[in-house]
Amino acid sequence: MEESGGRMIRSSSPGLxxxxxxxxxxxxxxxxxxxxxxxxEEVQKLRREVAEREGLIAIAEAELTQRRRRMxxxxxxxxxxxxxxxxLLNSRSWKLTSPLRLAVKAARKFRFFFGPAHRLxxxxxxxxxxxxxxxxxxxxxxxxxxxxxxxMRYVHRVSDSVNADKLDVKAVAIYYQDFSATxxxxxxxxxxAAAPQYAGQYQPHLPGELGFYNVSAPGVLARQGALARQYxxxxxxxxxxxxxxxxxxxxxxxxxxxxxxxxxxxDSSLLETVARISRDPRYLxxxxxxxxxxxxxxxxxxxxxxxxxxxYLVAARSHSGKHPDPSQxxxxxxxxxxxxxxxxxxxxxxxxxxxFRGRIYTYSSxxxxxxxxxxxxxxxxxxxPGWDDEPRNPGAGCSLAxxxxxxxxxxxxxxxxRTILRRPEERLVFINAWNGWMDGAHxxxxxxxxxxxxxxxxxxxxxxxxxEDTQKLVGNINAGxxxxxxxxxxxxxxxxxLLAPIFDEYISQTRDADVFVTVRTxxxxxxxxxxxLRRRNIRILCNExxxxxxxxxxxxxxxxxxLGYEIACKIHTKKTPNWNHGPGSLxxxxxxxxxxxxxxxxxxxRAIFQREPDVGLLVPAGSITDLSIPHIxxxxxxxxxxxxxxxxxxxxxxCYAIDFPAGSMYWFRVAALAGLDDVVLKDDAFExxxxxVDGALAHAVERLVALYAQERGYGMKEVSFHRNPx
Numbered sequence: 166m167e168e169s170g171g172r173m174i175r176s177s178s179p180g181l182x183x184x185x186x187x188x189x190x191x192x193x194x195x196x197x198x199x200x201x202x203x204x205x206e207e208v209q210k211l212r213r214e215v216a217e218r219e220g221l222i223a224i225a226e227a228e229l230t231q232r233r234r235r236m237x238x239x240x241x242x243x244x245x246x247x248x249x250x251x252x253l254l255n256s257r258s259w260k261l262t263s264p265l266r267l268a269v270k271a272a273r274k275f276r277f278f279f280g281p282a283h284r285l286x287x288x289x290x291x292x293x294x295x296x297x298x299x300x301x302x303x304x305x306x307x308x309x310x311x312x313x314x315x316x317m318r319y320v321h322r323v324s325d326s327v328n329a330d331k332l333d334v335k336a337v338a339i340y341y342q343d344f345s346a347t348x349x350x351x352x353x354x355x356x357x358a359a360a361p362q363y364a365g366q367y368q369p370h371l372p373g374e375l376g377f378y379n380v381s382a383p384g385v386l387a388r389q390g391a392l393a394r395q396y397x398x399x400x401x402x403x404x405x406x407x408x409x410x411x412x413x414x415x416x417x418x419x420x421x422x423x424x425x426x427x428x429x430x431x432d433s434s435l436l437e438t439v440a441r442i443s444r445d446p447r448y449l450x451x452x453x454x455x456x457x458x459x460x461x462x463x464x465x466x467x468x469x470x471x472x473x474x475x476x477y478l479v480a481a482r483s484h485s486g487k488h489p490d491p492s493q494x495x496x497x498x499x500x501x502x503x504x505x506x507x508x509x510x511x512x513x514x515x516x517x518x519x520x521f522r523g524r525i526y527t528y529s530s531x532x533x534x535x536x537x538x539x540x541x542x543x544x545x546x547x548x549x550p551g552w553d554d555e556p557r558n559p560g561a562g563c564s565l566a567x568x569x570x571x572x573x574x575x576x577x578x579x580x581x582x583r584t585i586l587r588r589p590e591e592r593l594v595f596i597n598a599w600n601g602w603m604d605g606a607h608x609x610x611x612x613x614x615x616x617x618x619x620x621x622x623x624x625x626x627x628x629x630x631x632x633e634d635t636q637k638l639v640g641n642i643n644a645g646x647x648x649x650x651x652x653x654x655x656x657x658x659x660x661x662x663l664l665a666p667i668f669d670e671y672i673s674q675t676r677d678a679d680v681f682v683t684v685r686t687x688x689x690x691x692x693x694x695x696x697x698l699r700r701r702n703i704r705i706l707c708n709e710x711x712x713x714x715x716x717x718x719x720x721x722x723x724x725x726x727x728l729g730y731e732i733a734c735k736i737h738t739k740k741t742p743n744w745n746h747g748p749g750s751l752x753x754x755x756x757x758x759x760x761x762x763x764x765x766x767x768x769x770x771r772a773i774f775q776r777e778p779d780v781g782l783l784v785p786a787g788s789i790t791d792l793s794i795p796h797i798x799x800x801x802x803x804x805x806x807x808x809x810x811x812x813x814x815x816x817x818x819x820c821y822a823i824d825f826p827a828g829s830m831y832w833f834r835v836a837a838l839a840g841l842d843d844v845v846l847k848d849d850a851f852e853x854x855x856x857x858v859d860g861a862l863a864h865a866v867e868r869l870v871a872l873y874a875q876e877r878g879y880g881m882k883e884v885s886f887h888r889n890p891x
Contacts, residue, residue, distance in 0.1 A: 209787075320570075320617040320856030322374070322610070324740075325660055327397030327623045327630070327687060334581045334592050334629040335399035336622065337449070338599035338608060339426070339547075342407035345381050353377045355556040356602045362521050363514045365566060368555050370602055373610035381408040389609070390421040393599065396619040397626040398608075400449050401599060402426050402458065406438060414442055424449040426458040426481060440475070451477040451495075451590050458498055479545065496543035498595060501535050503552040504563045508534060514566050522561040528552075528568035532576045539583060546580035547595040548573065550618045553605030564605065570614065570855050574621040578853075581629055596622070617856055624854040627710050630687035638693050639705050646704040652678040652767050653730045655721045657714035657737035659685065661692040663753075667738065668699040671761040678734070678767050679703075681725065683717035685710045712851035714829060715863040719842040726835050732774055734760055734767075734832045756830040759785040759885040766886040770832045773884070781837025781879025782871055784826035789883060792823040792868050804865035811844060812869070812876060824881065825868045837879040838870070 329335065343352045357377075359369040372378075375392075378385045386409055393401070400422030403410050413419055425439060442448065443455035450456065454477040480489030481500040491497055508526040516525075528551065535546075550573045555562035580594045598606050610616045654672060658664055672680060682696055683706045696703055706724070708717040714737040725733050739753040760766065760783070770783055792798050798805060798821045806818045817823060851862050871881045 318858065319613070319615040320620050322616050323620070323856075324662065326395040327626055328689070329394060329397050329399040329626075331632045331687070332397065332399070332626055332629050333589070333631050334584050334594055334626065335422075336397060336594055336596055336626060337400045337402050337422075337424070338393060338398050338596045339404060339601070340401040340409060340599045341404045341601055341603070342380055342409045343603055344377075344379060344600070345408045352556075352603060355559075359553075359556040359559070359562075362518060362523065362555065362560065362562070362564075363516045363525060363566075365514065366553070366555075366564060367551075367568075367605070367613065368553065370553075370605050370607065371612045372602065373612055373615060375609055381412065383412075386412045387416065387419050389599070390419045392609075392619070394421055396608075396616075396623040398596075398599075398622070400424065400447075402449075402595060404428060404598075406435070410442065413447075414445060417445075417447075420447075422447050422449045424456040424458065426460070428460045431459065443476075451593075482544075491540075491542040496545055496591065497540075498545045498547060499535065500547050500595070500597065501531065501549065503531065503549075503565065504554070506531065506534060511566050518560065520560065523555070523558065524563045526563075526565055528565040528572055531565055532572065536576070536579055539586075543587065543591055545591075545593050545595055546584060547597050548576045548580050549597045549606050550608060551605050554603065555605070556603050570617040570621040571853065573618060574625050574853050574855065577622065577625045578628070581625060585629060615856075620856040621853070624710050627685060627687045632687075632690065635688065635690040635693055638690065638697075639688075639707065642693070642697055643704055646679075646702060648679060648728050648730075649702060650677055650679050651729075651731045652771060653681055653725045653733040654678050654761075655681045655683065655718060655725065655733055655735050657683045657717050658688070658692070659710075659714070660738040660740055661689060661695075663738040663740075664692060664695050665699070667736070667757070668695075671736075671757050673699060674764045675761060675767050679730075681706060681721050683708055683714075683721050710854050713854075713861070713863040715866045716846075716849075716851045719846055722835075722838060723842050726839055730835055732771060732832060732834055734770070734830075736760065736830045739828065739830075752828060756785045756788065756828045758887060759883075760830060760832060762885075762887045769886050770884070773882070774832075774834055777882070779878065779880055780882050781834045781874035781877070782826065782881040783832035783884045784871075784881055785828065785830065786883045786885040788826045788828055788830075789824050789881070790827040792821045792825055798868070800860035801865045801868060803860070804862050805868065808845070808865055808869055811847075812873065814872065814876070817872075823868065823872050825871045826881070829867045829870075831870075832884070833874070834879060837874040837877055839877075841870070841873050844873070 357369055357371065361368045375385075375388065380386065390401075390413075398421075401409075401413075403413075403423060403425045405428055406425065410423075410425065413421075413423060423445075425442075427435065427439070429435075439455075439457060443457075448455050454475060456479060457476040458479040458481055460481050477496070478494045479496045479498050480494045481498040482489055489497055503526070504524075508530045511525045511527045511530070514525045516523075531549070531552070535548075550570075551565055551568035553562060553564035555564060577594070577596070584592050584594050596608065598604070598608070600609050601607050602609075608618050608622060610619065654675065656667065656672070680700050680703045682703060684692070686707045686709055688705075688707065693705065696705065704724075706717065706721055708720060712719075714735075718735055722733075736757060739756065740750070760770075763769070773780060773783060790797060805821065809815055809817050845862075845866055857864075874881065
């Protein structure tokens with residue numbers, strides 16, 4: 166069947182089986198083909214069951230986490246009550262009233278002789294809430310918590326990268342050398358042994374991909390440097406002279422800039438060593454001078470005893486009460502050392518142990534303390550992904566509670582916006598730290614967040630990408646664009662490595678459509694050249710990396726509507742895997758193939774829209790999904806509820822009886838989605854890109870596209886435009 170209408174109708178050609186294999190099977194016995202169909206249906210059924218069970222497991226795990234937190238709170242309350250009881254039992258008044266308590270105890274022996282009075286007393290006991298009420302309250306609270314999490318969980322490593330050399334702001338990460346051959350084992354043991362001291366504290370921090378490494382081991386620094394460069398880090402600032410510096414100097418192939426911060430008192434031999442390594446072409450320079458950072462205690466001595474005319478001298482101000490004299494140095498590094506900063510204690514976090522001697526602050530309080538007015542001298546900003554030195558000080562650590570990749574990204578963005586106002590040579594922002602595992606401050610991936618902090622770093626730095634040559638090339642391509650059809654293909658390109666495959670296999674064979682490509686602002690020149698090579702008449706729309714493929718699509722929708730296009734096809738470079746649909750590459754193929762799998766795809770889509778004027782969306786066969794399934798909507802209720810109210814469909818809040826095309830690829834009648842951009846972009850509340858797998862505004866919009874078309878009088882229909890339709 167070429168296309169199908171209605172939610173339960175499926176294409177007669179196999180959705181998940183390779184077409185060549187299917188063709189071979191069809192030439193065999195008829196019963197073999199039927200058996201394959203039955204097996205495929207069974208596999209689909211099992212996948213749906215697994216997906217539903219995974220959703221239930223996720224809900225159960227979230228409920229378990231809530232109950233564990235409640236247990237922690239009850240434990241703290243028990244500790245407080247025990248302390249109060251101990252104080253009472255040891256008090257003088259307790260001892261003086263001992264005879265009275267003996268009399269009361271004797272009187273209680275006669276209580277059960279007074280049956281009616283006893284039953285009356287029991288009847289007055291407060292009623293226990295019904296289990297159903299408690300369950301409903303818990304479910305609602307759970308949905309709210311999950312929704313506000315924004316799908317923020319473990320973030321995997323991505324394949325795309327940020328070119329630090331093209332950024333107007335250069336990010337330099339502090340690199341600690343605690344984990345060497347001599348001290349590494351004891352340091353990692355302390356990191357792994359750290360225990361949470363209060364409810365919600367994230368301990369221990371355990372490393373992910375890089376493992377419990379030794380900075381002296383061959384290859385470690387090369388892997389770290391490659392990872393840092395992939396995510397936009399311009400260089401490392403080594404804390405002191407150590408084995409990592411030696412590794413870098415002896416390996417000229419490690420592509421990363423560097424400088425050093427000397428935390429100790431300066432002496433002539435140390436400065437001679439720094440002068441020697443600063444001749445390395447990778448050493449960080451400002452105005453042609455190698456950057457040398459000294460701590461505030463050392464800077465006064467250093468400036469007084471050593472003139473240091475050949476260095477760009479930076480004094481690190483650690484908020485310890487000692488302030489370097491800006492007139493004696495070229496710049497100051499604002500380096501917040503949490504234990505020495507005066508912050509308001511976070512009273513909402515109660516330690517488990519009454520003997521806890523540490524301090525608990527909130528991450529947001531540190532951010533507020535560090536985002537003050539700009540001084541009248543050059544001051545490099547330092548941001549931190551977190552702080553918790555429990556491994557260094559067991560039971561007496563200083564920690565920042567409630568640190569998240571989102572808050573870190575906001576702080577980094579603010580620091581970059583301040584930094585961009587300085588002259589280009591001094592646009593440095595520091596991050597403490599790359600690998601501060603002993604202090605709970607690290608960009609390196611861990612087992613809880615994965616690459617979330619690196620992901621947040623890269624996507625903040627993308628805002629400050631500038632490549633004038635590439636921008637000029639995009640402008641020249643767009644200047645030559647002319648509308649030549651009533652149909653458009655809108656491709657969102659996030660993964661540049663998929664441009665050529667998608668064009669070669671799908672778009673290049675469809676000549677009767679104009680092509681719009683939405684891209685990140687930091688798209689490479691090579692990718693732009695690739696687009697021009699494969700399509701001369703093409704329009705490239707650059708957007709900030711926010712809102713996944715949905716936000717760029719809304720801006721493209723405005724443009725195709727203004728240019729008078731009648732129909733369009735929305736596709737994107739999908740790599741995300743899915744329980745129902747398999748690996749990202751397989752899911753991408755099973756979405757693209759039904760939409761653009763034939764040279765006649767555009768003609769067939771146009772024919773359906775002309776023949777059936779009430780159809781607004783043509784979606785891939787098998788993609789229609791029921792939003793009312795709990796695990797499909799539970800992470801999205803926050804934005805779903807707000808968008809439904811804005812669309813005038815508040816009656817659907819809670820039940821979510823809506824069908825939508827999973828995967829966010831479809832043909833659409835432009836009139837069916839006209840105005841959707843205005844509804845969603847009214848506030849433009851799309852979150853920063855932090856690797857969210859679900860629960861963001863983009864995911865909610867994706868689930869309401871078909872409903873929006875329905876409200877305008879248009880339905881949705883499944884199609885399958887394969888090359889060899891049956």
